Amino acid sequence: MKTNSLIVEIDGIDKEILRDLMEDARKPILQIANKIGISGAAIHQRLRKLEQSGVISGSKFTVNHKILGYNTMAFVGIYLDKAARNPEAVRDLKKIPEVLECHYTTGNWSILIKIICRDNQHLMHLLNTKIQAIEGVSRTETFISLDQQIDRQIQL
Secondary structure: OEEEOOEEEOOHHHHHHHHHHHHOOOOOHHHHHHHHOOOHHHHHHHHHHHHHOOOOOOOOOOOOOOOOOOOEEEEEEEEEOOHHHHHHHHHHHOOOOOEEEEEEOOOOOOEEEEEEEOOHHHHHHHHHHHHOOOOOEEEEEEEEEOOOOOOOOOOO
């Protein structure tokens, strides 16, 4: 593993370890070690280095939002009256639990957010009472996702 400024280069073994764990984070280390042909201790050592270099961080479970009754996924482009209002707008967006992602963007919008709602009524309520009520938000543009067709991480 080579570090070049902020870019970390990883070798084929690191990539193989990461591919296995990205597919199933609970895959036993010894199973990966046997597949690759190195010791479990070597896998642990490589994972520690990948974590220390910032290539990987933490682990998480994926919650199926539809089973919990959240069926409407939307992307909202937010227009701010002044770019300087971005930090306060983001601070207020963080208080809305339905906001899953927030991106500072180029183009027409200042901010693009991904939100999850129970239904269209819930979405409309969020837009009208929480998002558009944020100081500095001049207007929003909403796109409802009909179906998420690709969901993946970077390919190694």
